[in-house]
Every structure is written in C-alpha cells, then in structure tokens.
Amino acid sequence: MNTQARRARFEEFAAPLIEPLRRFLARRTDPETAQDVLSETLLVCWRRLDDVPDDRLPWAYGVARHCLANAERAQRRQHRLLARIRAVDPPSEVAAEVAEPPDERLHAALRRLRPLDAEIVRLWAWEDLGPAEIAATTGLSANAVSIRLHRARGRLREELRKLGDGAGHDVAEEGRRP
Secondary structure: OOHHHHHHHHHHHHHHHHHHHHHHHHOOOOHHHHHHHHHHHHHHHHHOHHHOOOOHHHHHHHHHHHHHHHHHHHHHHHHHHHHHHHHHOOOOOOOOOOOOOOOHHHHHHHHOOOHHHHHHHHHHHOOOOOHHHHHHHHOOOHHHHHHHHHHHHHHHHHHHHHHOOOOOOOOOOOOOOO
8 A cells, every 4th residue: 555545544544533532541641641642642553554443442542541551651760760860969949739630539539449440440431432342442351341340330439438428429320331
C-alpha cells in the first residue's frame, strides 16, 4: 500500500477515535500527560494499522492503557531522580500544596481497588464499554470481566461509604450490559 493510501486509511481509522481516547485519558491523568499519551497512542496505531481488529475502540483503549502505563513509569523514574537530587541539594523554597480535585473521594476509592479492577470499573462507567469490549481492552475473557466488574463495583461502593457520608458518588447502575 502506498503512503497516501495508508495515510487516508489511518485518517479514516483515527478520526472517530480521537475524542473517545482524549476523554479516556483525561479521566486518568493530567491534561499535559493526556495529550502526550494521545499522541503516542496514535503513533502506535499508525505503526500497527495492519493489526487493527474490526472492533477498533476497545483495541485503541488497550493501546492507550499501555502508553499511559509507560508514561507513568517514566514519571515515577523522574520523581525518584528528583527525590535523590533534593536529598543532595534541597530546594530553598517550599512549593505550595496543590488543591485536591473535586472528585478526590471517588479517585481515592478507586485507588483502594486493585489497579485492574479500578480500570475495569472506569472502562465500564466512564467509557460505557460492555464486558466483551472491556475484555478486548484488558486481555481478559468477557466472563472474567463480568465477575471482576460485579465484585469491583461492590468494593468501590464500600470504599466510598468508608470515605464519606455516601453523598455525591454513589455507584450508579449505568453503562452497557452484556
């Protein structure tokens, strides 16, 4: 396939995925990292254009998850390096604390779940994916996703109760069904 045909195929592939991927990443990280990871995700999609399955969005979510994990690992390495530098040469001024985002209670409850379970809940609630699509994104079977989702929703509900009075972030019965 020539370069122009490949480019046209990629543009047709990527156009409907950009906004869902942008929202997917925006709910998981800061805006700058989300934009960088979106770019990296699209680059991987370009490179693997011949490997794309018919159900594109879950596959693209899987690529984005891996790219985000790589970015988070790089950030952790950078933080460890900064910690070492601060130990040797501490800064003269103390940085102001960053205000907590309004959904901090929900994010705190999600952090208390196993990482994969939290991701399954996010894919179900935020990306409106069903178990089969979540399975394509995570590499699990649809049955395993259904079981993990059921259990994770219960644990999330309990964690939210522990963190507050129950107002604000009750786990809703939304999202697609199998």
